[in-house]
Amino acid sequence: MSPPTLRTASALIAAGLAPAAARETLDAVAERYATAIPPALAALIDHPDDPIGRQFVPHPDELHTAAHERLDPIGDDAFSPVPGIVHRYADRALLKPLLVCPVYCRFCFRREHVGPEGGLLDDTQLDRALAWLAANPQIGEVILTGGDPLALSPRRLARILAALDAMAHVHTIRIHTRVPVATPERIDTALLDALETETPLWVVLHANHARELTPAARTALRALSRRGIPLLGQSVLLRGVNDSPEALEDLLRALLAARVKPYYLHQLDAAPGTQRFHVPIAEGRRLLADLRGRVTGLAWPTYVLDIPGGAGKVPIGPDYLDGNRVRDPAGMWHEVADPAPAG
Numbered sequence: 190m191s192p193p194t195l196r197t198a199s200a201l202i203a204a205g206l207a208p209a210a211a212r213e214t215l216d217a218v219a220e221r222y223a224t225a226i227p228p229a230l231a232a233l234i235d236h237p238d239d240p241i242g243r244q245f246v247p248h249p250d251e252l253h254t255a256a257h258e259r260l261d262p263i264g265d266d267a268f269s270p271v272p273g274i275v276h277r278y279a280d281r282a283l284l285k286p287l288l289v290c291p292v293y294c295r296f297c298f299r300r301e302h303v304g305p306e307g308g309l310l311d312d313t314q315l316d317r318a319l320a321w322l323a324a325n326p327q328i329g330e331v332i333l334t335g336g337d338p339l340a341l342s343p344r345r346l347a348r349i350l351a352a353l354d355a356m357a358h359v360h361t362i363r364i365h366t367r368v369p370v371a372t373p374e375r376i377d378t379a380l381l382d383a384l385e386t387e388t389p390l391w392v393v394l395h396a397n398h399a400r401e402l403t404p405a406a407r408t409a410l411r412a413l414s415r416r417g418i419p420l421l422g423q424s425v426l427l428r429g430v431n432d433s434p435e436a437l438e439d440l441l442r443a444l445l446a447a448r449v450k451p452y453y454l455h456q457l458d459a460a461p462g463t464q465r466f467h468v469p470i471a472e473g474r475r476l477l478a479d480l481r482g483r484v485t486g487l488a489w490p491t492y493v494l495d496i497p498g499g500a501g502k503v504p505i506g507p508d509y510l511d512g513n514r515v516r517d518p519a520g521m522w523h524e525v526a527d528p529a530p531a532g
């Protein structure tokens with residue numbers, strides 16, 4: 190039998206991931222934010238402040254909200270026409286069928302909402318959310334997120350995907366998940382069968398450090414890939430986790446080796462109590478510039494910022510073009526002839 194998921198201060202102390210003296214503070218953190226560290230990730234933590242421990246072990250600093258931090262940093266609530274739907278861009282919508290995750294990240298941008306108490310949309314709410322999608326033919330892409338959609342039962346997931354499959358205007362389905370690294374054992378035949386869709390389906394893996402791509406995670410990702418599901422990666426730039434050129438390079442290479450194409454590197458969203466993870470944008474741009482030329486373009490993610498308040502996601506560099514000069518990977522500038530069209 191595998192060890193249990195760590196969910197309380199007592200369990201963390203017993204596992205050697207927190208000192209007994211921290212119990213009271215960690216209880217206070219746990220009252221505000223959910224904790225869950227499944228065995229696959231707990232096994233990777235050597236110290237609460239190592240790159241895996243930092244992501245998942247609660248910390249007293251979470252009780253301090255910095256001046257720039259917001260309860261709903263990217264403005265989900267303002268763009269929600271019915272429970273479970275976020276409609277920010279004309280042709281896309283988020284469907285959040287549940288707010289439960291297999292692991293709770295200490296820097297989560299939805300940390301005020303996710304947790305075991307967050308539950309899932311009940312049948313009536315789910316039907317209303319699906320009806321909203323069916324009634325909005327401009328929605329071509331539906332992004333299942335949450336919470337973690339792969340934490341749903343295969344039956345419920347299949348029901349949702351069948352409903353989306355039946356909408357002729359939906360041409361792309363995306364699932365954002367941590368499951369292949371957090372609870373890889375969930376990627377079994379029943380779940381893989383549930384992911385069989387007529388509509389093209391993409392799975393976007395959230396992973397932030399190379400060590401998350403364990404043999405078990407790679408097996409789970411390979412199983413998804415064998416079903417013809419393209420795999421993309423999204424990561425968050427995090428202080429003490431991946432804020433060095435070496436750590437980023439290792440992560441991007443590990444994702445590719447696991448058949449996952451790096452898609453986004455997110456600037457941290459300013460959720461409450463996450464200041465210790467913040468890496469300034471200028472530093473993030475330097476880190477990426479340092480990697481240009483060192484890793485294959487296939488491994489290259491777009492560095493993006495979700496504009497606080499919900500104005501959308503934008504690339505934030507680094508830039509290589511300045512007027513008619515272009516910068517090479519070594520940092521040297523070159524003039525480029527770029528004549529205007531004749532006539």
Ligand code: SF4
Nearest residue numbers: 290293294297336367
């Ligand atoms: S898996 Fe995603 S939604 Fe869940 S806690 Fe982590 S960042 Fe938040």
